[in-house]
Amino acid sequence: MLPRSTAGRVLLGAGALLLGAMPVFAQPYYVELGTYALISAMLALSLQLLVGCTGLVSLGHAAFYGLAAYTVYLITPANNGVSILITLPAAVAAAGLAALIVGALSLRTRGFFFLMVTLAFGQMVFFIFHDTKLGGGTDGAFLSRPLLSILDWELPLTRRQRPIATYYLSLGLLIAMYLSLVLILRSLFGRVLEGIRVNEHRMQALGFNTYRYKLAAFVIAGLLAGVAGHMWAMHRGFVNPELIGWHRSAEALLMILMGGLTTLHGPIIGALAFTGLGEFAQLITERKLLVEGLVILFVVLALPKGLSGIGMPRWMRRSPTTDGSARAAAEARTHG
């Protein structure tokens, strides 16, 4: 999951610096696009904890993302922004609570059952906002963006600076999320999750209550998706049911697959590539979904290891003999 080589770490650091320098030379439009890419990266990264680390393919992850964005809308009075110190915890808590309920039920099932159940619960959340007037119904609703303020003091920002501040806040949160996931994966908890992915029965035989570990991972992933959803609300100042819909969940899975299943930076690369590709597709054609479909087909058929699996010189790739998880997987196959 984590880059082992020094070269890999240097590359990641350079990528982060490049993202940090982007608003200095980029036009406002691209700063906004960059913010959206960073938010997508947060969503994909949060899902990676389930898909890549624990081996749980969820197709309802956008529910927590959208629910967090709607929470910001619901607690913000009309024409009056609320401090981010209130909106962010509230949005994240709502997403985490929903993840606890959905996870507790859907983790009673496995494999494809799990996939269908998460999809169905995700659509349930979708219909709550789509069919009722709770959050503006089908059309969605505008909201006053959360303020960067503490008590009565507000960060003085001009209209032009605000998107840049949102960009840096998203970047900071993404980096914080990445680093906390690194810590989580290095801990015993992370090792257990990896063990569950490779061979759940063996983990049970070792005495781990795998249900609880999976539920904890599901809730953490939901909380992190909530951070992404909150930043969406702050970025766009608009919520609609599409945020929750399962197309968004599938897109997050695609970002993971594009970037690479076996790394933690893969989903980030995948999200940036996916957003860039979507932008490019919009330039050349009106049929964005057609391009998206063909890209997915290409990735699934030709790039099963994702972007982070290609283009790297051999000395930078992890060799299978030193890679613990690959060895464990091979062992599990031979010993069943």
Add this chain to the structure above:
Amino acid sequence: MDFPGLLAQLLNGFQHGLLLFLIASGLTLIFGVMGIINLAHGSLFMIGAYVAFLVTRQWGSLWLALPMAMIGGILLGSVLERGLFRYFYARDHLDQVLLTFALILLFEEGRSLLVGNEFYSVPIPPLLDFSVPVTSGFSYSAYRFTVIGICLALAALLFYWIERTKTGAVIRAAAEKPEMVDVLGIDARRVHMTVFAVGTTLALIAGALAAPLYSVYPNMGDGFLIISFVVVVIGGLGSVSGALWSALIIGLVDTLGKAYAPKVAGLAVYVLMAAVLIWRPSGLFGQRT
């Protein structure tokens, strides 16, 4: 809540459930035998509905659409299985999900290119556009009766095929122990192609039958796909008879909910699913594991 109204809603629910069964049985068969989940199954339903719409617009007859949906389903199912799905049986869940998601996008874009993004209604065939008096003071749409009849006939055929024919025995064996089928010298690839073609055909026929009742519109497959998932989850994955019972339950709950409690109807089926998951995680009719 008057009695004739309730009776009509019960019949509507029965008919809705039977249509759901046609979709869900294909889904559950394909999963049971090949171990693949086809998200594009809803799109196949959508294609059936648009075939009905186009044929009716062109030649003014829904009856022509049914055989066309059948032939189209067999062809499309065989081509998809042979050209694409076959290579994904051994792949990761994630790859299968994204492959079939990509198919949804491509089918929807194809639909948008060919027919456009408008909402179209499909007329009920004039021959059946009347009401059958059931009791004094209550009559029911002849077309819906016909749909119920066709669905019941197809369900009976499907059960006969699976339970009583040799192909069916092979299919049940392949779902149970695929290695054994290989060892016995049966060509599993042909079984796979057949099952996929049958599932596709059932979805297309369901779409064609549903077109006059539900109209045709973009992304119509999504809603039916997800409800079919709920049917499969409640019925127990891989169980065709479980799919029948749970499709009827879901059809009734959904229809009665929409009629008598429209505000919470969208949620009713999901609450039901949650309850089943708490009570029996492997489905009401699935084998306990």
